[in-house]
Amino acid sequence: MTIEELESAFWTITMGLLGYDTTDTTLLGKVRTDWPTQGQPGLNVGEDIVFLKVVPVDDAYNRVRSMTQLPVDSTGVTLNQTYTYTQVVNVAWICYGPNSNANAQTIRNKIFYSTATDLLDSYNLYLVTDTAEPQRMPEAYNNLWWERTDLTMKFNSLVTDINTVASVATVPININGNDYNIE
Numbered sequence: 001m002t003i004e005e006l007e008s009a010f011w012t013i014t015m016g017l018l019g020y021d022t023t024d025t026t027l028l029g030k031v032r033t034d035w036p037t038q039g040q041p042g043l044n045v046g047e048d049i050v051f052l053k054v055v056p057v058d059d060a061y062n063r064v065r066s067m068t069q070l071p072v073d074s075t076g077v078t079l080n081q082t083y084t085y086t087q088v089v090n091v092a093w094i095c096y097g098p099n100s101n102a103n104a105q106t107i108r109n110k111i112f113y114s115t116a117t118d119l120l121d122s123y124n125l126y127l128v129t130d131t132a133e134p135q136r137m138p139e140a141y142n143n144l145w146w147e148r149t150d151l152t153m154k155f156n157s158l159v160t161d162i163n164t165v166a167s168v169a170t171v172p173i174n175i176n177g178n179d180y181n182i183e
Helices: 003-017 100-110 114-122
Strands: 049-056 066-071 078-096 139-141 144-146 148-166 171-175 178-182
Touching: 003 049, 003 078, 003 100, 003 114, 078 100, 100 148
Parallel strands: none
Antiparallel strands: 049 078, 066 078, 078 148, 139 144, 171 178
């Protein structure tokens, strides 16, 4: 999945975890994948907002690649090379507002509910279940203290990449003046 696809998936998942209706236009800005270009945090001090940061990470699992080759048809001339590996992604929820800690705790707890794991599964995403406690980190900005809590989790996703290649159909061999074809 691309970063944009991952962000979109986690936006939908987070909206559901927090009980926000994705069709209610007044709630759409409660979870954001974009960062304010005019500076952070880009919201009111009393407003509950969750920013998502989705980042592919280097991990021992994403270095292991598996490759198989299977013929496309009965001739065996064309092969599909299938490469599979695990993409590892860190997701950070940066929660602002008076309920930032409660929102982070809600996300951390509800991510284990079957409705969330089913939704993750539909995106081919799987939680690494060793999840750390959310970290409360009040932040000074514009002469105000903003309530902030950060939560980070790791997810795995199986990636399959198929490459079609031609194989050798026949090999001509000449032995002592005699021509042979090996198929």
